[in-house]
Amino acid sequence: MLARFIVTVTLIAGACFSGYAQEEIRLWKEQAPGSEQWTHQEVRTSGAGGIVLIRNVVDPSMTVYLPEPSTSNGTAVVVCPGGAFRALSWESEGVAVARWLNERGMAAFLLKYRLLGTGQAGLQSAAPAAGLKLPIQKANANPDPDNEELNNVIRLAISDGQQAIRLVRRNAPEWNIDPSKIGIMGFSAGGGVAIGTALLADLAGRPDFLVSVYGPSMADVHVPADAPPLFIAVAANHKPVSMGCVALYEVWNEAGKPAELHVYSKGNGPFGMGREGLPSSAWPDQFLQWLRAEGF
Numbered sequence: 001m002l003a004r005f006i007v008t009v010t011l012i013a014g015a016c017f018s019g020y021a022q023e024e025i026r027l028w029k030e031q032a033p034g035s036e037q038w039t040h041q042e043v044r045t046s047g048a049g050g051i052v053l054i055r056n057v058v059d060p061s062m063t064v065y066l067p068e069p070s071t072s073n074g075t076a077v078v079v080c081p082g083g084a085f086r087a088l089s090w091e092s093e094g095v096a097v098a099r100w101l102n103e104r105g106m107a108a109f110l111l112k113y114r115l116l117g118t119g120q121a122g123l124q125s126a127a128p129a130a131g132l133k134l135p136i137q138k139a140n141a142n143p144d145p146d147n148e149e150l151n152n153v154i155r156l157a158i159s160d161g162q163q164a165i166r167l168v169r170r171n172a173p174e175w176n177i178d179p180s181k182i183g184i185m186g187f188s189a190g191g192g193v194a195i196g197t198a199l200l201a202d203l204a205g206r207p208d209f210l211v212s213v214y215g216p217s218m219a220d221v222h223v224p225a226d227a228p229p230l231f232i233a234v235a236a237n238h239k240p241v242s243m244g245c246v247a248l249y250e251v252w253n254e255a256g257k258p259a260e261l262h263v264y265s266k267g268n269g270p271f272g273m274g275r276e277g278l279p280s281s282a283w284p285d286q287f288l289q290w291l292r293a294e295g296f
Helices: 091-103 148-170 189-199 241-254 279-293
Strands: 005-009 023-026 043-046 052-055 061-065 076-080 107-112 182-187 209-213 230-235 259-264
Touching: 061 091, 061 148, 076 091, 076 148, 076 189, 091 107, 091 182, 107 148, 148 182, 148 189, 182 189, 189 209, 209 279, 230 241, 230 279, 241 259, 259 279
Parallel strands: 076 107, 076 182, 182 209, 209 230, 230 259
Antiparallel strands: 005 023, 023 061, 043 052, 061 107
């Protein structure tokens, strides 16, 4: 019996395996550890161009996207949208990514991780710090390293990422997943979440491959002896984020671990799944080539 905690189940008319969300699963059976006293309420807003933002996440979850059974290749990816730990860019860095992965035979698990509270009015009073503090040391590109509230949320978000990986691995047979082919992909702040899951000493919650799309590390990087292969994509003019991504590549490479870095001349982030006409639009296909080369 699947060990999970279902919030809602959404079956698409006519087919369960349609490339659309099949169910949303709470990550923690009880209240998420470390945020039991939080009182802010989750808010979802929609804007022009299909922009969907989720704020004030207290009860983290993952939404399951499974490919057609006939196309499934056993690979799974936990997807972490970005939003400066104040919001989640749910469509462009989440749903669109999950559907793209499904179309290529991979299962996707869209992560809704814990965030800083911004109140009900919006993000005006919670803008991220302007620019990263330099120099970047130990590949840590935290934009506000002395902000204990932010650092705590980063730790909690990383624990949500690890819990998502644990649940996917634990329930791999039911979802037709190879438990040795479970990766994590993060965009912007979500990249910091993804990287963090690979740095902690927890084999059950550690990814088999790691993907950061314009998402530098938000913590000191001490590359584990069994570090997973790393893929990074960022635009050169997305500064100083690109500098943090280069620093991450350097420490991974210096440790002798597999790493691939793509720095595009144009494509100022966040570019999501790629904007037509910009060099950065090549990253999804290059990621797919890398994934095959690494045996996933």
